[in-house]
Amino acid sequence: MENNKERLTKKELRQIFLRYGFMTESAMSYEKMHGAAWAYSYLPLADKYYKDNPEAYRRLLMRHSVFYNTEPQTGQLVNGIVASLEEQIGMGNLTDENLPVTVKASLMGPLAGIGDSIMQGILVPTLLSIAMGLSVGGSALGPLFYIITYFTIATTITIVSFRTGYKLGVGAIDKIISDDARRITNMFNTLGIIVVGGLSATTISLATTLTVPFGEETKLLQDILNGIFPGVLPLIMVLLAWWLVSIKRLSATKVLLILTAVITVGVLINIF
Known part of the structure; x- marks a missing residue:
């Protein structure tokens, strides 16, 4: 059966991005972690390329229902890469259907290290320390500051990560698992420990x-x-x-x- 030769539209990419972003935690289970979110995210792609091919439709959902777990915000980078790969498979330019699964398995660990170091090790403690200072005396400014600032920064990171992953495609793998990336991860881990230590002593x-x-x-x-x-x-x-x-x-x-x-x-x- 002939494949759809059209690339994913901005609307379809936005649907994949938003579905993954909203469902990674709300559809999480300890058996598959983010697996259900992945399958749900790629329904728009499945509808575009495999609407008249039930077997290919089923294979797509099955390969994205396996166990997967990483930091949700920076994890959008993998989502972008996989969207690019699945697009090529759907258009008939790529025949290895196991490649997206291999990419996910290879990158979820390194990205979890980088993402947790940045988001949980640095961003959250720093914003919370500022928010606690603003909340002295019962002011509502503290929680409002934290919610708005965190949402703005986290949303920016997710958008940039997804777009970068989709643009680079499989070429992003070498950048993520390189020695430079590991050194950056170690640097963020160290910085996160310093931030937590400083905040503990002062707050x-x-x-x-x-x-x-x-x-x-x-x-x-x-x-x-x-x-x-x-x-x-x-x-x-x-x-x-x-x-x-x-x-x-x-x-x-x-x-x-x-x-x-x-x-x-x-x-x-x-x-x-």
Whole structure:
């Protein structure tokens, strides 16, 4: 059966982009993660190229229903690459139907590292620290700032990523998995750790009220700690939260409840 020789229109590309963007998290499952979102995203492409070819239509949806997981915003780069490849397959210019699946499997790991470092390691903590400062005294400006700023930046990243992926096609793979890309990922990881450390020291207010004997007098333990290791108590709290999440695999809600309980008990017995 003859393939449709027309390229994807801007409307069809926009449909693929928006479907993936809105469905990656809302249609997620632990069995396939973003797999259902991928299949749903490519229905417009399937309708264009395989409307009269049920078997090819089925193969397209099947190959994009497999397990897939990466950072959603930067992951639009892979979506753009795959859209370009599937377009060529639909037009009959490319015969290897496994290539899009191979590309997804090869790139979801590196992009997850880059995306998580940028979005979760740098952008979110930085914006939240600014928002918390604006929220002092109960102002609604803080959450509004965070929502609007994050939405603007994240949307820009997704649009640029998708367009870049579609434009470069399979040629983007070498750029993403190169040594330079790995060095950039490591750089962002390091920068993210520095940002989180700095924000922890400046935004977490935790001090002990305990006193210790100092000759014939007593001295606040907090003053001694400040002279030896400023910010050590906030650091301990952050490390405790990290241990609970990363090692004990507790949910964020449980961690918040545990930290609240620790602080409450500490206040009641005059530790804090």
